[in-house]
Amino acid sequence: MKRFEHFNAKTIDEAILLLEKYDGEAKVIAGGTDLIRVLKDDILPKYPKAIINLKTIANLEYIKEENGVLKIGSLTRLSDVASSSLIKTKYNLLSEACRSVGTPQIRNMGTIGGNLCQDVQCWYYRASKSLGKVFHCLRKGGNVCYAVSGDNRFHSIFGGKGCVAVCPSDVAIALTALDALVKTKGPLGERVFPVSELYKDAALNLGRSEIVTEIQVPEPPPEARQIWIKFRLRNSLDFAIVSVAVMLTLEEGVCKDVRIALGGVAPTPKRLKEVEDFLKGNYINSETAEKAGKMAVAKAFPLSHNAYKIPITESLVKRVILMAKDHRTLT
Ligand SMILES: Cc1cc2nc3c(=O)[nH]c(=O)nc-3n(C[C@H](O)[C@H](O)[C@H](O)COP(=O)(O)OP(=O)(O)OC[C@H]3O[C@@H](n4cnc5c(N)ncnc54)[C@H](O)[C@@H]3O)c2cc1C
Numbered sequence: 618m619k620r621f622e623h624f625n626a627k628t629i630d631e632a633i634l635l636l637e638k639y640d641g642e643a644k645v646i647a648g649g650t651d652l653i654r655v656l657k658d659d660i661l662p663k664y665p666k667a668i669i670n671l672k673t674i675a676n677l678e679y680i681k682e683e684n685g686v687l688k689i690g691s692l693t694r695l696s697d698v699a700s701s702s703l704i705k706t707k708y709n710l711l712s713e714a715c716r717s718v719g720t721p722q723i724r725n726m727g728t729i730g731g732n733l734c735q736d737v738q739c740w741y742y743r744a745s746k747s748l749g750k751v752f753h754c755l756r757k758g759g760n761v762c763y764a765v766s767g768d769n770r771f772h773s774i775f776g777g778k779g780c781v782a783v784c785p786s787d788v789a790i791a792l793t794a795l796d797a798l799v800k801t802k803g804p805l806g807e808r809v810f811p812v813s814e815l816y817k818d819a820a821l822n823l824g825r826s827e828i829v830t831e832i833q834v835p836e837p838p839p840e841a842r843q844i845w846i847k848f849r850l851r852n853s854l855d856f857a858i859v860s861v862a863v864m865l866t867l868e869e870g871v872c873k874d875v876r877i878a879l880g881g882v883a884p885t886p887k888r889l890k891e892v893e894d895f896l897k898g899n900y901i902n903s904e905t906a907e908k909a910g911k912m913a914v915a916k917a918f919p920l921s922h923n924a925y926k927i928p929i930t931e932s933l934v935k936r937v938i939l940m941a942k943d944h945r946t947l948t
Pocket of ligand 1: 644645647648649650651652653671691692717718720723726727729730731785786788827828854855856
């Protein structure tokens with residue numbers, strides 16, 4: 618690792634002031650499970666001059682409900698979110714998604730804010746001098762996304778605005794199906810916006826001195842059925858090849874409400890609004906679930922090496938809908 622200044626911020630405002638002072642040449646650190654790797658491999662176009670520790674800020678680690686909204690402090694560890702009895706009971710989709718992240722060690726260190734803000738896993742982006750080669754890709758300020766014409770087996774099947782790396786965060790996919798919001802604070806004050814809007818083009822939709830402070834999840838109706846499925850190469854530990862999060866409310870077998878989000882297939886969490894509109898008001902059975910699976914991939918345009926994700930996505934969408942209908946879970 619190279620030399621950098623290290624600050625233990627005591628408040629969010631102090632962290633923001635420090636970020637301002639370093640004018641884009643500082644990074645915040647939470648659990649460090651991603652950032653330390655990024656620093657060791659030296660993959661950033663500019664090595665940060667300062668690291669600002671958020672873990673020393675009091676009161677950013679909490680899980681509570683207020684007026685029908687679940688509020689999670691951004692420093693809350695993934696293991697605490699996964700094991701919270703409140704979240705297991707009412708927001709099980711989020712609990713399952715957190716439980717599917719990495720290993721117990723990663724979940725014990727990694728925070729929910731860090732999970733949402735982690736860097737992409739694209740191997741062109743992650744390549745570095747210490748690993749043998751650097752690709753000055755679009756995400757690093759270059760002009761080319763090397764994955765488009767290179768080895769893109771783990772990349773987007775729904776395109777991207779230049780960069781085709783997929784959103785790496787499982788938590789973001791579950792939160793998108795739960796219609797969650799993210800709260801941030803920066804020099805211009807606070808913002809609250811949908812989790813899916815945290816991801817854009819080839820970067821996070823955050824100002825250079827903006828910090829994620831809280832995640833807010835509206836309480837799902839008690840009868841809503843929530844399912845999380847993640848297809849990965851190694852079940853013990855891996856990022857998603859394809860993941861699907863669904864929240865389905867039925868009334869006498871007819872879909873009253875549904876939200877479906879896909880992960881591993883696009884640069885941002887992908888809400889399937891057309892599929893949701895088709896399902897609403899229809900009986901949920903194997904025919905409608907199958908049609909939903911086909912609709913989910915109708916607009917996919919795979920790259921040279923990732924067409925295999927299409928049948929996986931199609932069958933997982935069908936499967937989650939039927940599992941939700943039958944109240945089945947994977948465990
Ligand atoms: C072996 C391994 C397997 C993994 N598998 C999965 C997986 O299956 N699914 C999955 O979703 N993830 C996976 N991950 C990623 C892991 O979940 C993240 O590394 C972790 O959640 C990041 O949290 P952290 O608190 O350690 O963040 P840090 O490493 O501290 O920070 C990560 C990034 O987020 C920024 N950041 C942190 N907190 C904030 C904040 N509050 N506001 C703004 N920016 C912030 C940092 O500046 C940094 O850029 C895996 C990681 C490893 C190492």
